[in-house]
Amino acid sequence: MKTTPRTSGVQAGRLSAKALAENFQDLHAPFDDHEAMVAADRCYFCYDAPCIAACPTAIDIPLFIRQIQAGHPNGAAKTIFEQNILGGMCARVCPTETLCEEACVREAAEGKPVQIGRLQRFATDGLMSSGVHPFTRSEATGKRIAVVGAGPAGLACAHRLAMKGHEVVIFDGRSKPGGLNEFGIASYKSVDNFAQSEVEWLMKIGGISLRTGERLGGSLTLEALRAEYDAVFLAIGLAGVNALRAEGEDCENVLDAVDFIADLRQTGNLSSLPVGRNVVVIGGGMTAVDAAVQSKLLGADQVTIVYRRGQDGMSASRYEQDLATSKGVRLVFNAQPLAVHGNGTVREVEFEYTESAGGTLTGTGETFRLAADQVFKAIGQTLEGAPEGLALDGNKIAVTGPGRTSEAGVWAGGDCAAGGNDLTVTAVAEGRDAAMDIHAQLMG
């Protein structure tokens, strides 16, 4: 019998290969030249523009848009890359609705901001696809720096250091660089193997060598790195996953959303990826939304996100929530998981409604159950494998200023460092700023 969305259990191939290919194509098609001109023309070239302040990497947005208007998209791309070397990925994944585009004066005026993200993609795609790398390195300094983690923070730091004339070695525990750009970001935000081409393009600066399969805490120690290199930048992200702490959590088919997403990003064949008929996602962030939407796109029949607080508390933006509902995902608020039921394999999840008073969340006692043959846990990632001895701030590496840790010669940035908002663009900003600080200290 043919497998369909309503076939029970966890099954691969619920949709035809054609439907899957359509579902996982670019969320927003790139602008063509004329669309870009029209969109660029809407920019008012504001004085001391609010969008710049709202961009964690402070790209000179009005300038790059004006360069597009003036028929100089490669100049626009350079303006972007000067501030944000991963401007290509950021153009795809930034929640612009809560960053630059939220600050756009046309958002205030008409509820229709200038489409900054898509214009950024237009400019960066053009230059990157021509294969040109727009920067060159300063004279060699003779300094060597170790970067641990090849995600956005590590890559941005390495690039800036290389530009300044330093030699950089990036270590990453995984087999491929890119961090969550490669293993986390939703497929439809980064199609056509963009994460890997971006890394290749970035590395064209020269002076960066990449050593994959080397883990801090495994083959590497901070001590050894410090001894061998002039400085160390830690950008190891959040490798751990929070537990549900609900009864029955160890039932089969109760999975970490990030693993599901990583499998999805790495598969060469979407038809081979199993997904449940009834999928329940627990959490309220981008990971939850991405797991839910992609389950739906793979052909799950019923997908529900259950979040323990109200809608406004969700860290996924309203835009992301709307994306989920538009794909047919149901959102349930104010409910927390009590227990996972099933005979070894999950069948149902039991939730209790919640109430929040004065910031604390309490169960109301009223419960309900959702049928589930697959459950994704997306209730947050945690720092794992941070070297002993570094001071922590909460669950992250404590930093002051541009990423200085408690140990001299060691910097940290991106998701693993305290502060910031766990976005790609913030990781880039922190990596870049740490690089500038490392450079200043080494060259003092």
Next chain:
Amino acid sequence: MADLSTNFVGIKSPNPFWLASAPPTDKEYNVRRAYEAGWGGVVWKTLGLDPHIVNVNGPRYGVVYGADRRVLGINNIELITDRPLDVNLREIKAVKRDYPDRAMVVSLMVPCEEWAWKEILPKVEETGADGIELNFGCPHGMSERGMGAAVGQVPEYIEMVTRWCKANTRMPVLVKLTPNITDVRYPARAAHAGGADAVSLINTISSITSVNLDTMSPEPSIDGKGSHGGYCGAAVKPIALNMVAEIARDRETAGLPISGIGGITTWRDAAEFLSLGAGSVQVCTAAMVYGFGIVKELKAGLSDWMDEKGYTSVDQVTGRAVPNVTDWQYLNLNYVTKARIDQDACIKCGRCYAACEDTSHQAISMSPDRVFEVIDEECVACNLCVDVCPVEDCITMEELQPGMTDLRTGKVVEAEYANWTTHPNNPSAKAAE
């Protein structure tokens, strides 16, 4: 409902909208379609003597775009008709016969010798056309042959040729002026002196729209070379409006009928030309960009506006604004305004700030939370902030009433009108007694 019909120097037309002499009026097929679409009249594409001229066989037009490829201006290197004279005349006759209620004016350009005009005028008359327009305007191609703008730039020639035409035809004579001169009043006066029934203006403006930076050829490029062409379309409207007004208020030509041309794109543009003295208007580029259908908007817009204002006929509009066009020295220096920013409408883009701070009078303050306010002590009321603000009516000019103090000058605003001619700083001021 307002009556849009006009009688312009004896040429009757159901509405004041004529198609200017150009490709839209190049042949019978076009003109029939234009009449069917509702145009009040046409000025037929300029005729010349046989053998007819030839046009280039590559691109004739260059363009200037605004946002979204909106055409702001076009230039052309097209010449007068490139079809035999008798073909044109036959077609004119046929169309006029079928559309007797529409204006049919025939544009002419022949060598600057009387025999040539004597030869062509009877032939045109024979078609039943309502009038002729002398093309003294074309800035390219024909002027190098001693016609078009080459005549239009020499007032004596204009007067002479106009006089020949008046002597050799009973048809009304419109003289079409070139803007490629320093003071349009001189050619207008010459036309008037030669007995012209009306002037029409403007023809196109000598121009190069752009240069191809790869080939280093001006556009439109013919095999790697370009030539100056004639600029027209919305971009030229301000220049045309001024020229029309200059003629309308010149003592020597006051009252001379004017057919207004240049950048007319909407009913509002047309109404502005009428108000500055035009009795009919002609359209070329807007029709070339959008097609004949725009005449519906032109007619409906003008008619509704006239109804709203209580004007019942076009001649009530003609010239209404002329008395308000004056020379700078007569402007009231006691009229004092200040910019005002509506904080509720402000979207905080800061363009007014950049404009005033960088290029004007440092009269707008900006707070850390992006509140922009006018500093009355510095504001000279130049209007730049109003012009650059993207929100309509967010920044406006407020008039200071007599008795109020202008904080910039410290002077109390006076109720009396006072101008430069009596200003103490004017060395040649006549002391106001």
